[in-house]
């Protein structure tokens with residue numbers, strides 16, 4: 001009897017011990033990621049994100065496995081936890097996968113509210129005639145943006161029919177050429193509306209600008225004129241090529257590098273003021289996402305073409321002298337990936353005295369690059385002027401003249417909240433609610 005007990009008990013004990021050790025190591029690893037993000041000030045999710053009820057969570061890990069981003073959820077002390085909050089893009093696959101309904105998807109956190117504009121079912125804001133589609137309305141993801149862009153243009157078309165106007169008046173100005181703006185523009189084309197699409201940057205929206213390679217589209221979406229699109233997992237480059245192809249096929253011609261700076265109401269109409277002119281229109285569709293407008297330096301010479309606000313392709317900087325400005329993750333990622341290019345000279349200028357707002361892996365990579373002389377780091381410095389062949393940087397009480405071909409400013413973005421406020425659109429601040 002005793003022997004039989006041992007035959008069963010010993011393997012069980014071994015399995016149990018292995019499991020305990022594994023769970024402890026996993027907790028340690030996931031806690032380290034969470035704490036690193038907290039230290040770097042990256043504990044706030046940008047969009048719809050999961051909140052886990054520990055009383056219901058079994059710690060099975062189905063949520064972490066289901067998440068297309070893979071690294072966002074972890075298991076700490078036997079319960080699921082959002083360990084990479086700022087990387088969550090709101091897929092929501094975790095909530096669907098949870099067998100015990102322990103996950104709710106919410107906006108904002110108890111300490112940091114997220115402003116969500118008030119919208120009617122027709123995507124109209126509290127200012128009649130101004131509509132919102134895509135991530136600005138709260139819901140992230142390409143499929144949601146495409147669907148909302150298409151639906152919002154239906155409401156816009158009804159208004160355009162109803163409002164009578166003389167002279168050169170557009171039916172709608174579509175602001176933003178990300179997935180929502182493209183979809184809305186195709187819808188406007190299909191309905192033969194008089195419209196213009198404007199974007200302060202280029203085609204593709206947020207997707208065009210983020211540094212990683214893969215995009216995941218978990219469900220299909222329907223683009224006007226084109227039909228159903230479903231990519232599953234696709235590289236950023238292929239997705240951008242797809243949008244490009246859509247433009248070629250349909251003849252849609254958005255106006256790029258034209259920023260909308262103000263919208264004012266003129267009776268039933270609106271004047272949309274941009275960096276290049278003004279448009280009078282019956283309706284405005286804001287498809288501007290939530291990432292905002294890049295923060296500028298505000299120094300003489302910044303208007304030169306050599307100053308850009310994001311690094312898209314490090315290879316194009318091979319052999320050049322580049323100044324990167326900023327001290328967060330994107331600045332460190334830019335500086336270190338540029339330093340890997342053959343013959344590139346990289347200087348990083350940051351106002352702060354340490355990279356406290358960057359993740360450990362980027363700080364470590366930066367330290368290694370600095371140690372090997374691949375990047376010159378100027379902490380506690382400020383750019384004073386950008387000139388054709390050099391930049392002037394104030395550092396330690398001196399003005400340094402640094403030979404320069406390109407400047408990449410990674411100083412964060414100005415969120416669209418103030419822009420909405422100036423137009424008179426009401427927003428609701430959500431503190432961890434739906």
Ligand SMILES: Cc1cc2nc3c(=O)[nH]c(=O)nc-3n(C[C@H](O)[C@H](O)[C@H](O)COP(=O)(O)OP(=O)(O)OC[C@H]3O[C@@H](n4cnc5c(N)ncnc54)[C@H](O)[C@@H]3O)c2cc1C
Nearest residue numbers: 134135140141142176178179180200205206216260288289
């Ligand atoms: C790192 C990261 C990874 C992601 N991964 C995925 C993923 O795998 N799958 C997925 O489905 N989603 C993903 N997303 C989310 C997805 O990118 C967004 O939800 C989607 O792009 C929103 O589309 P949008 O058209 O509403 O806004 P955006 O794509 O943000 O486009 C807004 C456009 O408006 C323009 N704009 C802003 N202000 C102005 C102005 N004042 N004047 C003129 N133009 C203006 C901008 O230049 C931009 O082109 C990810 C997001 C991030 C940040």
Ligand code: SF4
Nearest residue numbers: 057058060061063098
């Ligand atoms: S799927 Fe649900 S029960 Fe399983 S770990 Fe995630 S939150 Fe907990």
